[in-house]
Amino acid sequence: MSDVFMHNSHRLPVTFARGEGVWLFDTNGKKYLDLSAGIAVNCLGHNYPPLVKAIGEQAAKCNHVCNYYQNDTSMRFAEKLAAACASGGMKNLFLANSGAEANEAACKIARKYSLKKYGPGRHTIVTLRGSFHGRTITMLAATGQDNFHKNFGPFTEGFVYIPSNDIEALEKALDAQTVAGLLIEAVQGESGIRPQSQEFIETAARLCAERDILLMFDEIQCGMGRTGTFLAFEQYRYGGKPIQADVVTLAKSLAGGIPAGVVLAGEKAADVFEIGDHNSTFGGNPVAAAAGLVVLETVNNPTFLAEIARKGEKIMAAIRDWNHSAVREIRGRGLMIGIDIDREAWPILETAIARAGDKNYGLLILSAGEKTLRLLPPYIISDSEIEQGLAVLRELLT
Numbered sequence: 001m002s003d004v005f006m007h008n009s010h011r012l013p014v015t016f017a018r019g020e021g022v023w024l025f026d027t028n029g030k031k032y033l034d035l036s037a038g039i040a041v042n043c044l045g046h047n048y049p050p051l052v053k054a055i056g057e058q059a060a061k062c063n064h065v066c067n068y069y070q071n072d073t074s075m076r077f078a079e080k081l082a083a084a085c086a087s088g089g090m091k092n093l094f095l096a097n098s099g100a101e102a103n104e105a106a107c108k109i110a111r112k113y114s115l116k117k118y119g120p121g122r123h124t125i126v127t128l129r130g131s132f133h134g135r136t137i138t139m140l141a142a143t144g145q146d147n148f149h150k151n152f153g154p155f156t157e158g159f160v161y162i163p164s165n166d167i168e169a170l171e172k173a174l175d176a177q178t179v180a181g182l183l184i185e186a187v188q189g190e191s192g193i194r195p196q197s198q199e200f201i202e203t204a205a206r207l208c209a210e211r212d213i214l215l216m217f218d219e220i221q222c223g224m225g226r227t228g229t230f231l232a233f234e235q236y237r238y239g240g241k242p243i244q245a246d247v248v249t250l251a252k253s254l255a256g257g258i259p260a261g262v263v264l265a266g267e268k269a270a271d272v273f274e275i276g277d278h279n280s281t282f283g284g285n286p287v288a289a290a291a292g293l294v295v296l297e298t299v300n301n302p303t304f305l306a307e308i309a310r311k312g313e314k315i316m317a318a319i320r321d322w323n324h325s326a327v328r329e330i331r332g333r334g335l336m337i338g339i340d341i342d343r344e345a346w347p348i349l350e351t352a353i354a355r356a357g358d359k360n361y362g363l364l365i366l367s368a369g370e371k372t373l374r375l376l377p378p379y380i381i382s383d384s385e386i387e388q389g390l391a392v393l394r395e396l397l398t
């Protein structure tokens, strides 16, 4: 393995050369069933023909124009994306390049909204324990996990954490005098696939509305259809109606493997950013937009979304049916699945890959915490591929 990379990431001993659908092939031609999708990125799998075509065609026209100008591809993507999120209350958006960057913009919007309306001192952002919001210094501060708060201080001030699903703590933390925004994942990803309760989200929506605190959903992992609805928070209700958010962020699956992120804003937050308040050199990149258009047109379709939900249920039901002594708990929504097991997860990831050496294929799965396996397969996985994945997973747990 090359020593050129910094040692900031575990790297498993496999070098991938190409992919096709849910399969990846290493430089020795060995095959792997990919249930990780590059951490929820390759939602349409690898080498998806319409995606490849759109990227190629756009690259042949122009790779990039900055936000000082306009571009039809970026504009069409932005309009379709805003429309796809309109039922969640979204009106307009800023196109960014990554999740952390989108969340940074969300926090900037919450702080400026509050500053303009109420003056200084009302800048706190409340987030949840177990959350993950990215790796910039401010997003590490936003992330409610102590192990992310080492080594890089001083961190950005003004973040407060409360336990997930703790309504009493939520009531107390959402102080109308000091809090600008609440940032939550409807289904926490990094910490082990943990959905919030209906009661918690409903209370959050009510308190945020009553206290004029921006309700912000980090849908970077759970959005873009992953949970079987276009946005994960669409599965929650407030007063019998769909939740209306003030700010939503998306990234990961947004452009099917090309880097892209977005912050969307609802009525309250739509005009907070004024000229000069925010920008990004690569933001709105036409190649990413062309890819994003294909993802949107494919995923934001009731039949396609229902299939994601069905496939997820199929996987979870099958694992429950094993009644396997190594399996402690299964959580998930759609194709976002966490499996708590009775042993360390990392060695299983290694065995799953090593298996390609002497068996017909290896398996790519993720962990989330020490003893949780995480599955984030491409949406296009077929029933027979699900069965092939489950067979290996079961074998790995014995």
Ligand SMILES: *Cc1c(COP(=O)(O)O)cnc(C)c1O
Residues within 6 Å of the ligand: 097, 098, 099, 100, 101, 103, 132, 133, 134, 135, 185, 189, 190, 218, 219, 220, 221, 222, 251, 252
């Ligand atoms: C991955 C992730 C991020 C960070 O996204 P990057 O593109 O890595 O900056 C933020 N929030 C959630 C929920 C994520 O899963």
